[in-house]
Amino acid sequence: MSDSVLQPQAAAMGESRTSPEVRQTYRRIAWRLLPFLFLAYAVNSIDRINISFAKLRMARDLGLSDTAYAFGATAFFVGYILFEIPGNLYMQRVGARATLTRIMVLWGMVTALTCFVNTPARLYIARFALGVAEAGFFPGVILYLTYWFPSWKRGRVTAIFFMSGFVAGMVSGPLAGAIMTGLEGWYDMKGWQVLFVLEGLPAIALGVFAWFWLDDSPSHVTWLTDRQKVIVAEYLRLDQDSRTHESQSFGLVVRDPRAYVPGIVFFALYSGTNTVAYWMPSLLQEGGITDLHRIGLIASGPYLLALASMYLLGRSSDRRLERRWHLAATMLTSAVSFGLMHVLQANVLLSTVFMTIGAAACLAAVPLFWTIPPAFFSARAAAGGIALVSSIGSLAAVLSPITVAAIKARTGSLYVAFDVIGCMLLIGTVALLAGIPAARLRERQ
Numbered sequence: 001m002s003d004s005v006l007q008p009q010a011a012a013m014g015e016s017r018t019s020p021e022v023r024q025t026y027r028r029i030a031w032r033l034l035p036f037l038f039l040a041y042a043v044n045s046i047d048r049i050n051i052s053f054a055k056l057r058m059a060r061d062l063g064l065s066d067t068a069y070a071f072g073a074t075a076f077f078v079g080y081i082l083f084e085i086p087g088n089l090y091m092q093r094v095g096a097r098a099t100l101t102r103i104m105v106l107w108g109m110v111t112a113l114t115c116f117v118n119t120p121a122r123l124y125i126a127r128f129a130l131g132v133a134e135a136g137f138f139p140g141v142i143l144y145l146t147y148w149f150p151s152w153k154r155g156r157v158t159a160i161f162f163m164s165g166f167v168a169g170m171v172s173g174p175l176a177g178a179i180m181t182g183l184e185g186w187y188d189m190k191g192w193q194v195l196f197v198l199e200g201l202p203a204i205a206l207g208v209f210a211w212f213w214l215d216d217s218p219s220h221v222t223w224l225t226d227r228q229k230v231i232v233a234e235y236l237r238l239d240q241d242s243r244t245h246e247s248q249s250f251g252l253v254v255r256d257p258r259a260y261v262p263g264i265v266f267f268a269l270y271s272g273t274n275t276v277a278y279w280m281p282s283l284l285q286e287g288g289i290t291d292l293h294r295i296g297l298i299a300s301g302p303y304l305l306a307l308a309s310m311y312l313l314g315r316s317s318d319r320r321l322e323r324r325w326h327l328a329a330t331m332l333t334s335a336v337s338f339g340l341m342h343v344l345q346a347n348v349l350l351s352t353v354f355m356t357i358g359a360a361a362c363l364a365a366v367p368l369f370w371t372i373p374p375a376f377f378s379a380r381a382a383a384g385g386i387a388l389v390s391s392i393g394s395l396a397a398v399l400s401p402i403t404v405a406a407i408k409a410r411t412g413s414l415y416v417a418f419d420v421i422g423c424m425l426l427i428g429t430v431a432l433l434a435g436i437p438a439a440r441l442r443e444r445q
Contacts, residue, residue, distance in 0.1 A: 268428025
């Protein structure tokens, strides 16, 4: 819905989007929810990708080949996909507080217990269990934000939430390097074992804290005034009213071919971000960099650049109420940069620069993408629709590690794998522009 339509409706309830009372209401909600969700997603991101750094030492101890490592990375997403949609639908029944508490405590426990794996097979089991434990967290938070913020606030709110993942990407490398080198031999454990233990405990603590801090919805909280609750309810009602003419159940969404288009776009994006997260340390090591601290610092570069650009993208997208072309331009930048990596591989500096730009663009595109599914699906189908899109995208996480490992085994080069990812991003860009009409999103904004 455009500003010109929303403003008169908001004025009818006595408030405009720019009034001090509205700004104060959403500022209070943001300060209550976003710091906790920011920290939780940062820990989530660290616990998910720490295997990429552990692999640099764990591979030797477990006799882990690149193919076996790819299967270990994939096992996580098999468990994640199987339980993601049921988890999000179940959250609607039991509430966000209970769901997020359970998820965080379980994934923290599984992460810490991964220190005991001593064979590739046990690593597969541990990663599968982590996927099961973590399933529903990300789409659950995306859904949870729709309980509090109307569509015209979600670009910036989603960007702030995703910033935590980029901060995690920036610190996870140096942190992993410091733990694995500085705490080698702690309680007779290998450095990679200490890494899993120390990075699993914060999730458990946050899960316990979530039970006392989060609320399921705005209607019964004690930290908003009655007037502020009315403001939140009215703006959410305006969003829902704009979608009732196409309201669908989850069953109808699954049978609607259009519902899979956002999933295809996310599949392409996730192929890029997943390859960056799980293979960049190995690519840097193959380039002749052996020091773990240096690998960690270089690997944090794309996240730093993405952090600097994503908020500006979200802000511009919110101001113009335009999502498709902002996202398409960002995906295209990533695709071209990944292609130039291969062309310039003889020049290590330039190749690394374009790897950083391509990875940063791909990462920055993800929060922008996640403003689309909540607007694309009706309020009735949002929980299942968001989880469906996330599950389709997560298939990329199952396929991309295996594909990258197979390409490397056949060609001896990770650069060819990034060429393939660039082609996927081009396909995703075409699917976005051809399969998601601007009018379909504009009706919901």
